[in-house]
Amino acid sequence: MTEEFFEKELAARQITEIPGMIEFDIPVHGDNRGWFKENFQKEKMLPLGFPEEFFKDGKLQNNVSLSRQGVLRGLHAEPWDKYISVADNGRVLGSWVDLREGESFGHVYQTVIDASKGIYVPRGVANGFQVLSETVSYSYLVNDYWALALKPKYAFVNYADPALGITWDNVEQAEVSDADKNHPLLKNVVPLKKEQL
Amino acid sequence: MTEEFFEKELAARQITEIPGMIEFDIPVHGDNRGWFKENFQKEKMLPLGFPEEFFKDGKLQNNVSLSRQGVLRGLHAEPWDKYISVADNGRVLGSWVDLREGESFGHVYQTVIDASKGIYVPRGVANGFQVLSETVSYSYLVNDYWALALKPKYAFVNYADPALGITWDNVEQAEVSDADKNHPLLKNVVPLKKEQL
Ligand SMILES: Cc1cn([C@H]2C[C@H](O)[C@@H](COP(=O)(O)OP(=O)(O)O[C@H]3O[C@@H](C)[C@H](O)[C@@H](O)[C@H]3O)O2)c(=O)[nH]c1=O
Numbered sequence: 260m261t262e263e264f265f266e267k268e269l270a271a272r273q274i275t276e277i278p279g280m281i282e283f284d285i286p287v288h289g290d291n292r293g294w295f296k297e298n299f300q301k302e303k304m305l306p307l308g309f310p311e312e313f314f315k316d317g318k319l320q321n322n323v324s325l326s327r328q329g330v331l332r333g334l335h336a337e338p339w340d341k342y343i344s345v346a347d348n349g350r351v352l353g354s355w356v357d358l359r360e361g362e363s364f365g366h367v368y369q370t371v372i373d374a375s376k377g378i379y380v381p382r383g384v385a386n387g388f389q390v391l392s393e394t395v396s397y398s399y400l401v402n403d404y405w406a407l408a409l410k411p412k413y414a415f416v417n418y419a420d421p422a423l424g425i426t427w428d429n430v431e432q433a434e435v436s437d438a439d440k441n442h443p444l445l446k447n448v449v450p451l452k453k454e455q456l
Numbered sequence: 457m458t459e460e461f462f463e464k465e466l467a468a469r470q471i472t473e474i475p476g477m478i479e480f481d482i483p484v485h486g487d488n489r490g491w492f493k494e495n496f497q498k499e500k501m502l503p504l505g506f507p508e509e510f511f512k513d514g515k516l517q518n519n520v521s522l523s524r525q526g527v528l529r530g531l532h533a534e535p536w537d538k539y540i541s542v543a544d545n546g547r548v549l550g551s552w553v554d555l556r557e558g559e560s561f562g563h564v565y566q567t568v569i570d571a572s573k574g575i576y577v578p579r580g581v582a583n584g585f586q587v588l589s590e591t592v593s594y595s596y597l598v599n600d601y602w603a604l605a606l607k608p609k610y611a612f613v614n615y616a617d618p619a620l621g622i623t624w625d626n627v628e629q630a631e632v633s634d635a636d637k638n639h640p641l642l643k644n645v646v647p648l649k650k651e652q653l
């Protein structure tokens with residue numbers, strides 16, 4: 260768990276390293292049955308800074324991945340925004356790399372997240388995570404639709420690039436996809452232009 | 457797991473017992489890391505019958521509850537629609553009771569669901585589940601906002617009412633909330649009128 264898990268107050272912090280990234284504290288209510296959380300609540304979260312533009316095209320997809328300990332997914336920057344979260348008692352090291360053209364290109368943010376956090380990741384920022392618990396359910400909302408045919412147009416950076424300085428655990432042994440092994444080093448990534456996003 | 461878990465084709469079935477209820481098969485893609493699913497994909501699911509009206513007021517909430525084996529939550533019919541799903545390797549017995557005024561009042565549907573199913577539950581239908589696995593992450597989208605102050609206006613039916621005929625497992629020992637113990641029997645539920653929904 261991060262510092263505390265239950266009964267945090269709903270709150271939002273801008274991540275200064277990566278403009279537009281927001282970290283939410285999510286209240287988790289525990290009882291005799293387990294726990295309950297409003298993982299996303301539009302009416303409460305818009306006033307805290309969740310971007311209204313997320314909904315502007317009326318598109319919505321909710322993805323869930325289940326991963327075992329040591330699995331590492333990423334780093335992927337598809338042309339849509341993401342609101343990511345953990346949906347069970349698991350824990351991940353989340354990492355993000357700004358791939359947008361501009362001053363913050365290459366900036367990195369990392370933090371451990373559990374179900375009491377929610378992270379808003381603007382399009383153009385590569386997203387990835389390593390599983391720290393036995394398993395983890397990783398759930399996220401996105402506002403455009405993935406297609407296999409479009410994958411060559413998505414942007415990626417190699418998780419194992421030492422230039423990123425991400426403190427992965429035992430990264431050589433990480434369980435990854437073949438695709439993720441072959442993504443470019445940061446120095447070879449062509450910064451994403453506004454028109455591409 | 458239900459009949460099959462991986463690589464079902466996305467499909468939808470109307471639940472004839474309860475008008476407006478829809479059961480989706482969700483494709484789950486397994487690999488060396490675990491699995492991935494598009495739990496909700498608006499563009500693909502609207503043509504299969506997911507109601508466009510779900511989005512008409514632009515409201516959105518995503519709830520997640522984590523429950524231990526034997527926990528039973530429900531049966532609750534708040535004035536909003538729900539798209540419910542399992543977000544991990546868990547399994548629940550899902551049960552639904554129609555509390556809407558009309559011919560289908562009191563109709564019951566039950567089925568075991570895992571991550572390869574998604575259930576659309578129209579407002580006015582009471583929703584509940586019992587956990588069959590060691591733990592379960594239960595995740596759902598709703599289109600209006602819960603408030604503690606409004607709870608007296610929400611409709612409920614007692615999970616333990618034998619008139620429902622739900623095949624709960626060892627229901628006397630189920631771990632429930634105090635609130636859920638005290639909901640009315642079906643015969644004492646006042647059917648919900650259209651205006652209340
Ligand atoms: C991303 C995605 C994948 N798939 C399929 C393709 C594969 O069969 C299977 C797994 O796809 P992969 O791209 O290997 O999953 P992945 O878990 O590596 O990809 C995800 O990683 C996260 C870190 C990113 O934030 C996400 O945006 C996404 O890129 O799921 C979909 O059907 N829809 C989708 O939206």
Ligand SMILES: Cc1cn([C@H]2C[C@H](O)[C@@H](COP(=O)(O)OP(=O)(O)O[C@H]3O[C@@H](C)[C@H](O)[C@@H](O)[C@H]3O)O2)c(=O)[nH]c1=O
Binds near residue numbers: 295633
């Ligand atoms: C439903 C809800 C509860 N809460 C709080 C109130 C309590 O502190 C805690 C647990 O609430 P409870 O009502 O006991 O949770 P619950 O898990 O028993 O309630 C749920 O049961 C499902 C079967 C229904 O489909 C859901 O619609 C909901 O009613 O969470 C919220 O903050 N927002 C919400 O939307």
